[in-house]
Amino acid sequence: MNSYHEIERFQRKAGQADFPFRHTGAPAFEHRETGWSLIDQVAAGVSVSPSTPSSAPVFKPSIQVPVEAAEPADTPPPGDEQAQDAALERFASLLQARHRREVEHDHPEAGDEQSLKQLLRRIAVGPGETNESWSTQC
């Protein structure tokens, strides 16, 4: 780090006093918090005033991107909306029927009224073991 004397000598050599130029106030680095003038200014929220006067025409890009774009939803493929709804219903009912068939096949005693918890226990302990032995393991 240079001493004040060295800095002053540098400024004198650079002829700073000779310049009639407009001063922008105290050098930014004199007000530093972190020691890095630029970081301090950004952290302090320094912003440049808008360069476009309010009366001036605003140039907008030809492609507009919404600022708060929503997450893309599962977009149905193009087609007739009613037909899609019908297809969706059929698909859901097929899924339910398939699931019911699978459960009945693997666990014939598992009915619709059987709770999910019980079903999971059966799956976890495997065939041939009882709920009691499973509970002691836990």
Next chain:
Amino acid sequence: MLIAVASPKGGVGKTTCAAHLAYGIAAAGYRTIAVDFDPQNSLRLHFGIPLGEASGLARGGPPAGAWLPRVLSGGGVGVLPYGAADGAQRRELDQALQTPGFLASGLRGLAEEPNTVLVVDLPPGPSPALDAVSVLADLRLTLLLADSASVSLLPGLHDGFYPPGVAPGSLHRLVLNQVDIRRRLNREITEFLQAQYRDSLLATLHRDEAVPEAAARQISVLEHAESSRAARDLGMLCRRTLALLNGGESARYSPLWGHNG
């Protein structure tokens, strides 16, 4: 005297180099003004000018009269920033630069005082500013890195990058920046360029952390770390630049330039 600092590609440290040329030449006692033609508007930041300062060459449209009222003072150097400009203002300035006499009369007004050196920072690649400034410059400095991208652009430097109107006798030199000899490719490209462009390679500037540190403090490396490698390299660049412009005579000495080179 007018020094143009240009590069066919961005990110080579052109603005930093232009700022330090201005600092170094000012330290030698010349009245120095750094002029920014790059819309990034970052040259001013090297001279302690606040981030929020919006004024400049393009701000509010190109100057109709003298340019001096738009010049700011920073670290002993006059600084004419590009200014915070929107697209319309940038296009206006580009158009003005293509108008005969606009640039010449503006720069002449800045350099009316004797012993004035203008250091002009140009945007990367071809631009209306490059075309307009190149034909007026006493010295053109082209910044390059020791990488394959810069090497690939070398043939184009003499074939189309600078406009055909450049005076045949005007000076042109290369400056190789951010050299790090610990890296094999970097070292070998540096050696290649030093051998191939012996006469036109003005200076080799080594990579040094003092450079970004000084930029973050908005002061020069010569002030931030006067004993650093970067300060020595940049001092050498300033000395050789002034010697070149003074017809090979030894340039005025500044202790801030260091003792080597």
